[in-house]
Amino acid sequence: MSAGTTTARISQRISAIAESATLAVDAKAKALKAAGRPVIGFGAGEPDFPTPDYIVQAAIEAAGQPKYHRYSPAGGLPELKKAIAEKTLRDSGYEVDPSQVLVTNGGKQAVYNTFATLVDPGDEVIIPTPFWTTYPEAIRLAGGVPVEVFAGPEQGYLVTVEQLEAAVTDRTKILLFVSPSNPTGAVYSPEQVAEIGKWAASKGLWVVTDEIYEHLTYDDVEFTSIATAAPELGDKVVILNGVAKTYAMTGWRVGWMIGPADVIKAATNLQSHATSNVSNIMQIAAAAAVTGPLTAVDEMKVAFDRRRKAIVAGLNAIDGVECPTPTGAFYVYADVRGLLGKEFETSNGPVRPRTSAELATLILDEVEVAVVPGEAFGPSGYVRLSYALGDDDLAEGVRRMQEFLGKAK
Template structure:
């Protein structure tokens, strides 16, 4: 009897079996695999700066690797020096005063997202999720037992949800609002007055805010992205700020992120991390200290390059019949609507969804893009312009040739 019971049980737990693969990483992996086969694939999939990590950060890591102190375990919540540097950087860059006790260092931004939702959510708690969303958010919410509630704003609304939309989605089960500005995947930036209005709405209804600020330094055209708890100070006790060094300092592979929140939430998340991963690699933490305490000169140079590419890719995409791409004001993504292309015959195929269109683009012209289904509704594509100018021009030219 017990043998039969064992055989009928699923091999993989339902909780983990329900997780979808990261679509952005999957597209990037496929593009790299095709490149390894010698095919001239151009990948717009990964949200990863094409610049090397600045030399002074690398040198700090080399020095840390030589110090035997860093060959041992360190506190699960982060090195005290890094937590102090994060607190100082947060005050410097956003005017948000926090103490090191409000900070926990994580293995990249994704662990900060997961730890935060694990600390805040009980089964059935709802999280309002402005859509299009970063592909990891709903999976982290579900893993924590929560229920993502999508609130969609399309290209016609510049991908910005309104307070009225949020209010319409609120129920007695609503516990958290996820907020991301500048946005991945759209590059949209909420104006300060809208950030404050959303914060006031959350405060009025006792809703936690988890705000992802990892693209805070990648802003264009004079856009500003103020931190919500700065505009609404009363929100600090029910707000968690997520951030990291990956995007700003071209450090995606170093895996250092953090969460800032009330001390009880940080303590709970640290307890979880102590069992899940222990400390973040000490060498990476010292590299992050150097990044946060150093000059932003290298960041300014990267942003200037991203700005140039941003204007180029938007102009090229909008030149394609049936494509509409709002001008992103932050991050390094273009998020065009391709609804005007769907249903059209292209080289003997008629894509009905953006997933089918992305597959066609890869098959026919060897350009990898991420379909809108990874971030919410179909009908959109995400293209990262954090790649070289030559590849960007060649890749979009191929798409123009295919769809033109």
């Protein structure tokens, strides 16, 4: 190397990745709480319920079996892949062979594997916005270009075919579709799902659909899989899913991707070099989850529904905040544009937040409530709150925000 030449310690590819904003907010809230601060965290989408006993017991029993102490196929245990195929037929009406399933280390690896497998440098991926913070980063890591299509609260955070049409170019390869949505909780109707799927098929696009919140809908709203609603798509569909949200198993780290055999084979090859097999013990627990009853999620939904109504009412009671009622997942996406630019009295004097990121920092610093700003999911002017936390914490957190934000001038 010649004198004066320097090399970056971190690659440009990795340096360009944004930190997960939701995990960053959650980590900061937990650190403050560990330090003795009475912080209430609305950041991470994590059910406050324990994993059902029968799932835990399956893991305990598996841990005692020597056959699960060894390497297993990188693509997943045959019994789990079969169970996932049967569960997909049961819940989505979509028939797949177990060979079309790849078991991954959580839903995030399924996202990464999918875009790494499908995307070439320069390929464009349409992302309905607001989006989950990991999607664009996984696309960029694969060399792709995320193309945001924003739908605001005025249209229920639901994009239209007309908006999608305006975003298509000759470089567009994939439409990402998420319903129920993280971060907004929006759910597309069966008719909307079919219309969007038919449109994507007419353009020759792949559809990557994240269905991890499929069982969390309210007000008699039904989940519809785009894979079955739009058979015109043929085999150009990849389904992402996992056990984390439905069964309160966020820490168990088991997800999966379902797609055509050639895509799954290629993604399995990638995973064989990245992580190899998911922990066998966790896979057996996941098999118990997807083959078992949905009693646990039904019980959780009763609590989620109660909290959903309470948080929407509480936030809408704050002047300058507008919070649509979500019909899926366990998030609210509140419009706080009415608070930006207003003056708030703080211990350090008056402050006028200009962005939702500044407002979220102000809320954490002044009343020790953690929310995720809209910049993590798209445009500024919004905050996401997860109501998958205890009723008492939810009520206290909303009360603190009402008291502080209500004093805006």
